[in-house]
Amino acid sequence: MRAALLEGIQKIKMTQIPKPTVGKGDVLVRVVACGICRTDMKAYQIGQRDLHLPRVLGHEISGIVEETGSEVTSVQPGDRVQIAPGLPCGTCDYCRKGMDNLCDHVEIMGFHYDGGFAEYVLVPENGVRHGVLNKIPESLTFYEAALTEPLACSVNMQESVQILSGDVVVIFGGGPLGILNAKLARIRGASSIILVEKRAARIEAAEKEFDHCINLMEENAVERIRTLTAGKGADAAIPCCPDPQAVADSLAVLGKKGRFGFFSGLVMGEDAPHIDWNLIHYKELAVYGAYGCSSNHNRTALELLSSGMVRVSDMTTRILPFEELVQGIEMVARRDDTNLIIDLTI
Amino acid sequence: MRAALLEGIQKIKMTQIPKPTVGKGDVLVRVVACGICRTDMKAYQIGQRDLHLPRVLGHEISGIVEETGSEVTSVQPGDRVQIAPGLPCGTCDYCRKGMDNLCDHVEIMGFHYDGGFAEYVLVPENGVRHGVLNKIPESLTFYEAALTEPLACSVNMQESVQILSGDVVVIFGGGPLGILNAKLARIRGASSIILVEKRAARIEAAEKEFDHCINLMEENAVERIRTLTAGKGADAAIPCCPDPQAVADSLAVLGKKGRFGFFSGLVMGEDAPHIDWNLIHYKELAVYGAYGCSSNHNRTALELLSSGMVRVSDMTTRILPFEELVQGIEMVARRDDTNLIIDLTI
Amino acid sequence: MRAALLEGIQKIKMTQIPKPTVGKGDVLVRVVACGICRTDMKAYQIGQRDLHLPRVLGHEISGIVEETGSEVTSVQPGDRVQIAPGLPCGTCDYCRKGMDNLCDHVEIMGFHYDGGFAEYVLVPENGVRHGVLNKIPESLTFYEAALTEPLACSVNMQESVQILSGDVVVIFGGGPLGILNAKLARIRGASSIILVEKRAARIEAAEKEFDHCINLMEENAVERIRTLTAGKGADAAIPCCPDPQAVADSLAVLGKKGRFGFFSGLVMGEDAPHIDWNLIHYKELAVYGAYGCSSNHNRTALELLSSGMVRVSDMTTRILPFEELVQGIEMVARRDDTNLIIDLTI
Amino acid sequence: MRAALLEGIQKIKMTQIPKPTVGKGDVLVRVVACGICRTDMKAYQIGQRDLHLPRVLGHEISGIVEETGSEVTSVQPGDRVQIAPGLPCGTCDYCRKGMDNLCDHVEIMGFHYDGGFAEYVLVPENGVRHGVLNKIPESLTFYEAALTEPLACSVNMQESVQILSGDVVVIFGGGPLGILNAKLARIRGASSIILVEKRAARIEAAEKEFDHCINLMEENAVERIRTLTAGKGADAAIPCCPDPQAVADSLAVLGKKGRFGFFSGLVMGEDAPHIDWNLIHYKELAVYGAYGCSSNHNRTALELLSSGMVRVSDMTTRILPFEELVQGIEMVARRDDTNLIIDLTI
Numbered sequence A, B, C, D: 001m002r003a004a005l006l007e008g009i010q011k012i013k014m015t016q017i018p019k020p021t022v023g024k025g026d027v028l029v030r031v032v033a034c035g036i037c038r039t040d041m042k043a044y045q046i047g048q049r050d051l052h053l054p055r056v057l058g059h060e061i062s063g064i065v066e067e068t069g070s071e072v073t074s075v076q077p078g079d080r081v082q083i084a085p086g087l088p089c090g091t092c093d094y095c096r097k098g099m100d101n102l103c104d105h106v107e108i109m110g111f112h113y114d115g116g117f118a119e120y121v122l123v124p125e126n127g128v129r130h131g132v133l134n135k136i137p138e139s140l141t142f143y144e145a146a147l148t149e150p151l152a153c154s155v156n157m158q159e160s161v162q163i164l165s166g167d168v169v170v171i172f173g174g175g176p177l178g179i180l181n182a183k184l185a186r187i188r189g190a191s192s193i194i195l196v197e198k199r200a201a202r203i204e205a206a207e208k209e210f211d212h213c214i215n216l217m218e219e220n221a222v223e224r225i226r227t228l229t230a231g232k233g234a235d236a237a238i239p240c241c242p243d244p245q246a247v248a249d250s251l252a253v254l255g256k257k258g259r260f261g262f263f264s265g266l267v268m269g270e271d272a273p274h275i276d277w278n279l280i281h282y283k284e285l286a287v288y289g290a291y292g293c294s295s296n297h298n299r300t301a302l303e304l305l306s307s308g309m310v311r312v313s314d315m316t317t318r319i320l321p322f323e324e325l326v327q328g329i330e331m332v333a334r335r336d337d338t339n340l341i342i343d344l345t346i
């Protein structure tokens, strides 16, 4: 089968590898769509210590069940499915509480196992048994379904940060994760969504959908948000970018008892801005970390997409054939698009 | 000033009474709009033990500040205001926690004090100090503002019952409270709102706005909801009618871990249906009572209206001049309208 | 092996049956202790529609691993273990959220499978994989460990009803479940625990441990609790008996915003007392159902016992050899003891 | 009356000032006991920008009502009382929700108004009306009651951080606030309390009461806690000292989904240790700020003391007469004692 093998830093080989054999509990999925995200981009550009090469990347996968192991009953060939990439152990404390993204032994498709930038992807028994395969209804396209996983990460975030009806919510970053978080905040009832970005094109796109969009290069976001909230400050803030400035700004713009979603790991450069963490103490803020998503979050996200509550069809601004994967990764690096998908069928 | 004095059962006298004198902490409001609700209707039709007559009824009030006592700083003459009808003591345990609807010594305008079916209404010092007067922005009409209090009761309910994004919510009753609860569930992110009613006209009106409307006279609501939820049951149910059947049906249609909003006191007649309360135990349901609203809920409701999140302009289906109050009360008894308002200025 | 086979109503045969064969995922446990609870008593005395006979009853089991299937890694022969009796499917929505007591396909040991009133009990693969076998530390006796399951049911209840530090908690019923709930409320920080009972012997035993014990036969519980709480009412109430009077009393003694634990299914006889459910509405009570326990609750309960936080050694007031099982069941019916255990080793 | 007037940095004058006159809503309290806390110490040693001098410090006050204004009904001369030092405005959003420590206009006794290091202290109308005066039962000594306010700060903290039964809780700092937080965690059901300190004397005292005490000067706290929790990490951590190292250690020792109480503002010196805030993201931690206490927290704390749930009689390790206030402040600076109280009656 066709596959894109990552063999080294910035070295992807478009090649043929053997179609995986299907064990009695496994499921083989013919990939239709696989999104490229910044994690894929980083693995390609700078590698990752724990990633053993060669490896097929890609973890935002939707496709059609091709073959099922003899003991599989949950899906059957022909089913349209979306794959939650985390394979939980199923028996640790976190798994047993349904928080399998925190599983002590979690493995990730597209990282520990081959992922979706290939004609077929094998979902191992462990994943099948713990519900990583989710049927997608006819109403949902494969492209939309490929956004389930990033939406699920946002669901995880907002379950903790508890966006409620009437909240003024500030999102930093207008990339795919910022947009998904903003859309989700909307359906949770946020009365006002303020999106902060640096890139004019992203601002422009977001302006059609959200209440206030602030271009960081042109305005002081902190002052503007203070004005917008009549000095009270925002109810919740979620940086969807790794910039420490977004944390500093979040803590500054939150009102007393505000809630902060720690969604992005920070990259602290030499000239990192000062973050006044003491504001958490003085303003009695609550800060919640969120990292990845459980298979429950994945199911919730898929329902939000299937029911039409969260609409993402406009987010996929570029679709590329398999052959152009490397170009696609470079586009992601350049942030040309909101969401970019590889279609294995074109 | 003109006033409608309730003097006995079914006896309202449209008369002149002295304009109240304004103490140093009081505020006099010129009434513009005052909604008629079922409580007013019942007080008129069958009386109420604790209601000392004569009394001016009416507690869904909006108007313009006419005069303020010498020590009042929070509002000034000319301000457009809405009045939260509960006057809390401000010092009991419940008041101190911001749950002033549960105040041990609460008094109600339109019940313990004269209400809004008069040219002017006096807001006593106690109320002024505890925030029952809320300024309404230009964007909001007096009619819309008069719906703040019933919306606030719904806010109270849904804060407990925690409607969340993705919930399937069943509302029994398509009167004003049912509609407000349904609208509120919508902005809290309910993915599907099922409204159950008995009256064809109300069903018809609701069908434009909500996902599924079930006419109890034509269909078995329990079966229909089971089908709609593919056997899983609903996430939340709120009867907005005093009929025990709606409770029996709610407990039947809720899925495991479902949430039930006990919003309406039940009128248990001779032939009251059997309610299987044990379902709370076996399905691990949660049941939350809500009764009235605090001044905080009132403020939240007013914000939801002011920001345009909850739109109620279509709810006021009839506006009557002061002179037609008694006819209005009879219309409420007949449930001819969704919401009926007395306009004191026409 | 020796086994007590329930063959019909009030018909238990003490007999020999074949020792179960151990499949590759199964675990065979040599039973040491197995509690008799009222469910066992009822199955014996009046049967149960869904219980297919003959069957070995008993679900409060502790023992020693005798043999493990070839694929089992979680325990090994010689391990001292306690068994959570519910066998979850592991794949339904409830299982995936860690609420496996609500599993759509749950099976119960001692009901769908043979239980602990036998020399050995087979834990099927399904249970082994989903964590129903829990190792017990040396510090804990087998008798204490046999109380894990009923304690776990109480943990489930109090997680919902959220007993907090400072709460005044009323428990109705001084049987094993009442006592366990009271002990648990204590370590959750209840400032005052009021136990209501009908039986003098149970009252007497409880008086050493809890703040106030009320003998229903001698006092009006509602009045006494009102006095004890200076008119404010209790914060939480949990009836641990099937008597509707306990619900009526709970709703009467709870203060505003009080919490009610619906722990026992009600047996509504002819002369059932009137329960004023409307109090939930007017006092804004919260009511939470709890039914059984998940394997997570079981683990939590075992930790509470192992760490010494909840001490239950004084609760087992009678230990009988296997041969006296039927007499034991009759003692449970007579409520002679707080907790009664069959010791298979004596 | 006698008073200790702070007139400048390190300049307290023991002098006579006029006894305050009592307005119609005010209450004059004869001070019996007033604790010295580190805030008083800092105001004395380095001043505070917003503190207008001369001022009488002291905000951990208990005493006897001497005189009440004509309109005061809540207390009467002779009542034993404790004073919550924060005077809320009563009308801002925070006050109305019962979170008056976050009041937009809060004033503090012993800071904006004269405090308790004097023969008498005047509680202004604003405070009286909003419940800052709390009667103390006979069972409680004035010394114990003087610890209400710091306990209330801990109540505020643990309401957010939600210490629950079974939790492993780590407290950094064995000063009065660390000890109070540890005592409170105990009654909320913590199964294991680990106290980390630098000072041998404080460790020694704490060892009698708490499960594990770690002397930072002798052991690596992070490693020890990992061992104590078998690698799982702690459930909650609360630094009660301004040392950034305690935050770094907290984030390191918390297990996944752990909760962190941001109780102390950090003093970030030149050589501040690196704090890996990203751990909040990766371990999905929750961080809650707490600052001061509301009058509700104060009441809760007083109940915890009055009911005997939290026992603090052993905490007051030194009692000094009024004349030795300055020496007392210096003792606090040296951390010679756990809690030090000025007794105005000796």
Ligand SMILES: NC(=O)c1ccc[n+]([C@@H]2O[C@H](COP(=O)([O-])OP(=O)(O)OC[C@H]3O[C@@H](n4cnc5c(N)ncnc54)[C@H](OP(=O)(O)O)[C@@H]3O)[C@@H](O)[C@H]2O)c1
Residues within 6 Å of the ligand: A037, A038, A150, A153, A154, A172, A173, A174, A175, A176, A177, A178, A196, A197, A198, A199, A202, A216, A240, A241, A242, A243, A245, A246, A262, A263, A264, A265, A290, A291, A292, A293, A335
């Ligand atoms: N918690 C989780 O489970 C999870 C899952 C997926 C992703 N994430 C996180 O989500 C973040 C966003 O992902 P993405 O794919 O949407 O990335 P993206 O496409 O790079 O978007 C981030 C956007 O934020 C902008 N930005 C940078 N600094 C900013 C600031 N201070 N204020 C406002 N905007 C700023 C960026 O502009 P420039 O490009 O000019 O810098 C960029 O347009 C990533 O950092 C990742 O760590 C978290």
Ligand SMILES: NC(=O)c1ccc[n+]([C@@H]2O[C@H](COP(=O)([O-])OP(=O)(O)OC[C@H]3O[C@@H](n4cnc5c(N)ncnc54)[C@H](OP(=O)(O)O)[C@@H]3O)[C@@H](O)[C@H]2O)c1
Residues within 6 Å of the ligand: B037, B038, B150, B153, B154, B172, B173, B174, B175, B176, B177, B178, B196, B197, B198, B199, B202, B216, B240, B241, B242, B243, B245, B246, B262, B263, B264, B265, B290, B291, B292, B293, B335
């Ligand atoms: N918690 C609070 O704070 C609060 C505040 C205000 C009102 N309420 C409660 O809210 C309820 C509704 O108020 P409203 O002004 O909207 O009353 P409404 O105009 O009488 O509306 C109730 C509607 O429900 C219908 N209905 C009756 N039985 C039903 C059933 N079993 N299933 C579905 N619909 C049914 C009624 O039809 P018929 O007329 O044919 O019976 C009526 O159309 C009142 O009972 C009141 O107690 C509560």
Ligand SMILES: NC(=O)c1ccc[n+]([C@@H]2O[C@H](COP(=O)([O-])OP(=O)(O)OC[C@H]3O[C@@H](n4cnc5c(N)ncnc54)[C@H](OP(=O)(O)O)[C@@H]3O)[C@@H](O)[C@H]2O)c1
Residues within 6 Å of the ligand: C037, C038, C150, C153, C154, C172, C173, C174, C175, C176, C177, C178, C196, C197, C198, C199, C202, C216, C240, C241, C242, C243, C245, C246, C262, C263, C264, C265, C290, C291, C292, C293, C335
């Ligand atoms: N939710 C769950 O998961 C779960 C699990 C196990 C058990 N349960 C429930 O827990 C209940 C108690 O179990 P148990 O084994 O402790 O039963 P038990 O031994 O029968 O104890 C119940 C006690 O309550 C007394 N009682 C009866 N009516 C009372 C009243 N109105 N007020 C106060 N006390 C009253 C009984 O006295 P008399 O004997 O004289 O009536 C008896 O002493 C059972 O009803 C069962 O349904 C629930």
Ligand SMILES: NC(=O)c1ccc[n+]([C@@H]2O[C@H](COP(=O)([O-])OP(=O)(O)OC[C@H]3O[C@@H](n4cnc5c(N)ncnc54)[C@H](OP(=O)(O)O)[C@@H]3O)[C@@H](O)[C@H]2O)c1
Residues within 6 Å of the ligand: D037, D038, D150, D153, D154, D172, D173, D174, D175, D176, D177, D178, D196, D197, D198, D199, D202, D216, D240, D241, D242, D243, D245, D246, D262, D263, D264, D265, D290, D291, D292, D293, D335
């Ligand atoms: N949130 C609130 O409302 C509130 C209210 C009151 C106080 N506080 C905070 O609570 C803190 C403690 O107050 P306190 O009166 O108990 O102070 P304290 O008497 O100074 O006690 C703090 C103790 O912590 C020790 N310590 C320093 N660094 C440590 C570390 N890394 N790990 C463990 N222990 C360490 C100190 O030792 P050394 O003296 O040797 O440094 C000292 O013994 C203050 O910082 C204050 O900011 C907060």
Ligand SMILES: [Zn+2]
Residues within 6 Å of the ligand: A088, A089, A090, A091, A092, A093, A094, A095, A096, A100, A102, A103, A104, A105, A106
């Ligand atoms: Zn796991």
Ligand SMILES: [Zn+2]
Residues within 6 Å of the ligand: B088, B089, B090, B091, B092, B093, B094, B095, B096, B100, B102, B103, B104, B105, B106
């Ligand atoms: Zn009150």
Ligand SMILES: [Zn+2]
Residues within 6 Å of the ligand: C088, C089, C090, C091, C092, C093, C094, C095, C096, C100, C102, C103, C104, C105, C106
């Ligand atoms: Zn299941």
Ligand SMILES: [Zn+2]
Residues within 6 Å of the ligand: D088, D089, D090, D091, D092, D093, D094, D095, D096, D100, D102, D103, D104, D105, D106
């Ligand atoms: Zn305030």
